Amino acid sequence: MPPSQTPSQTVGPFFGRALPYDGGHELxxxxxxxxxxxxxxxLDGAGEPVPDALLEIWTGVNGTRGTLRRTGTGxxxxxxxxxxxDGSYRFRTAxxxxxxxxxxxxxxxxxxxxLTRVYLADGPDPLLDTLEPARxxxxxxxxxxxxxxxxxxxxxxxxxxxxxxx
Amino acid sequence: xxxxxxxxxxYLSPAYGSTVxxxxxxxxxxxxxxxxxxxxxxxxxxxxxxxxLEADLTRRHDGEPIxxxxxxxxxxLDSGGRPVRGTLVELWxxxxxxxxxxxxxxxxxxxxxxxxxxxRCLTDDDGRYRFTTIKPGAYPWRNHQNAWRPAHIHFSVFGxxxxxxxxxxxxxxxDPLFPFDPIFQSVPDPAAxxxxxxxxxxxxxxxxxxxxxxxxxxxxxxxxxx
Numbered sequence: 001m002p003p004s005q006t007p008s009q010t011v012g013p014f015f016g017r018a019l020p021y022d023g024g025h026e027l028x029x030x031x032x033x034x035x036x037x038x039x040x041x042x043l044d045g046a047g048e049p050v051p052d053a054l055l056e057i058w059t060g061v062n063g064t065r066g067t068l069r070r071t072g073t074g075x076x077x078x079x080x081x082x083x084x085x086d087g088s089y090r091f092r093t094a095x096x097x098x099x100x101x102x103x104x105x106x107x108x109x110x111x112x113x114x115l116t117r118v119y120l121a122d123g124p125d126p127l128l129d130t131l132e133p134a135r136x137x138x139x140x141x142x143x144x145x146x147x148x149x150x151x152x153x154x155x156x157x158x159x160x161x162x163x164x165x166x
Numbered sequence: 167x168x169x170x171x172x173x174x175x176x177y178l179s180p181a182y183g184s185t186v187x188x189x190x191x192x193x194x195x196x197x198x199x200x201x202x203x204x205x206x207x208x209x210x211x212x213x214x215x216x217x218x219l220e221a222d223l224t225r226r227h228d229g230e231p232i233x234x235x236x237x238x239x240x241x242x243l244d245s246g247g248r249p250v251r252g253t254l255v256e257l258w259x260x261x262x263x264x265x266x267x268x269x270x271x272x273x274x275x276x277x278x279x280x281x282x283x284x285x286r287c288l289t290d291d292d293g294r295y296r297f298t299t300i301k302p303g304a305y306p307w308r309n310h311q312n313a314w315r316p317a318h319i320h321f322s323v324f325g326x327x328x329x330x331x332x333x334x335x336x337x338x339x340x341d342p343l344f345p346f347d348p349i350f351q352s353v354p355d356p357a358a359x360x361x362x363x364x365x366x367x368x369x370x371x372x373x374x375x376x377x378x379x380x381x382x383x384x385x386x387x388x389x390x391x392x
Contacts, residue, residue, distance in 0.1 A: 002245055002246050002247045003243055003245075003247050003382070003384045004173070004357070004358065004361060004384060005173045005245065005358075005384050005385070005386050006173075006332065006334055006361055006362070006382075006383045006384045006385070007173050007174050007175065007334065007353040007358045007359070007361065007362060008174045008175065008332060008333065008334055009175070009320075009333065009334045009335040009349060009350075009352075009353075009362065010182075010184075010333075010335075010349060011320070011322075011333045012320065012335075013268075013270055014258065014260075014266040014268045014270070014271060014320075015258055015320065015322075016268050016269075017258065017267055017268060017282055017283070017284045018256055018257065018258030018283075018284035018285075018286075018320070018322075019256060019258070019322060044187040044188050045186075045187040045188065045189075045191070046187050048187075050188065052270075056331070058204060058205070058207075058208070058209060058328045059204065060204040060207050066208075066209020066210055066211050066254075066324075067209075067211065067212070067215065068211060068215040068216070076209075077209060078209035096204070098202075098204060100204070101204065102204045102205045102328050104328070104331055106333055107188060108184050108188075109182070109183075109184030109185050109186075109187070109188035109189070110177065110185075110188055110189075111174070111175035111176070111177060111179060111182070111185060111349070111352050112174045112175065112177065113331065113333065114190060114194075115194075115205070115328075115329065126197075126198040126200065127195070127197045127198060130195070130198070131195070155187075155188050155189070155190060156187060156188060156189060156190055156191050157191065160190060160191060160192055161190075162192075162195055163190050163192075163194045163195070164194055164195055164196070164197050164205075165194040165195065165196045165197075166194075166329040166330070166386060
């Protein structure tokens with residue numbers, strides 16, 4: 001008989017010395033021609049910033065390689081960023097080869113993470129096309145200058161981000 | 167037939183106050199199956215990125231931390247029981263007095279200059295990880311009157327798909343705080359809850375050195391498997 005799955009528990013407020021690592025939010029170098037910047041905030045059901053969330057992005061770029069960036073060279077397909085006191089986060093990543101990158105958000109008060117997608121452009125898409133316009137819009141990042149995008153995560157309530165079943 | 171109870175806690179668990187404004191109110195959307203989906207792959211971390219010393223939390227400083235030295239080991243398995251090899255396991259925990267090495271921890275218990283409470287390692291070819299650490303203490307939190315968290319170690323585990331990503335907490339057998347802890351109790355199925363409790367193992371216990379605990383981590387299936 002296959003083993004039974006281990007339940008999820010919250011990341012809690014004290015992950016700060018374990019999970020973030022230097023340069024975790026910078027998946028590629030500043031001068032990488034494919035570099036894009038994605039910034040945004042994580043907000044709760046009252047519209048208040050979530051200052052203790054951890055975001056992870058995964059682009060699938062570079063095959064299935066992550067990197068803790070200990071070597072200080074090369075690009076990563078994986079990034080991690082803890083939110084600031086104002087709920088903000090920031091990533092610099094290579095533009096994904098597909099239309100979107102995957103995003104996980106962990107936080108105190110989330111007993112399991114939320115999984116979503118950051119689309120860098122709207123267009124025909126098997127997931128987006130199943131969503132009504134207002135919901136669809138929550139998954140599409142807003143252009144915010146050259147090679148820069150803005151993507152807020154609303155955990156609950158008005159404008160709640162579309163989250164995906166794992 | 168009644169479906170089996172969900173393995174994971176519901177997002178909204180009002181007894182754990184922080185869920186009230188953070189739990190999504192809408193059900194998650196199931197994306198159309200796409201074998202090329204980004205979420206079905208996962209980052210892989212290299213041996214050159216993880217120092218073997220990072221698996222021994224008792225040897226990260228000049229002196230030895232205070233507390234009961236323990237070995238925590240187990241296997242990371244996929245839903246079919248197959249080992250997940252070379253995957254990154256990260257952990258963090260309070261010290262023996264129940265204090266985290268973290269700015270927002272205001273519990274008036276001593277910090278231990280020889281313990282920062284964070285470690286990581288990669289699983290071996292059998293999916294096995296192994297940490298040496300000290301047993302964490304229980305600590306108070308302000309969720310409700312006289313609220314205390316049972317002693318626990320936080321685990322973060324990668325699988326072979328981003329959808330399998332798991333963060334959980336490992337507890338110690340026989341903790342009297344279990345019935346009073348809304349985070350432990352948020353797991354609806356009692357059998358699933360018990361899987362968060364490590365098993366004391368005399369075979370892992372090192373004579374004259376450290377008590378041993380076993381804690382296996384079993385990841386979910388990917389949409390393509392199910």
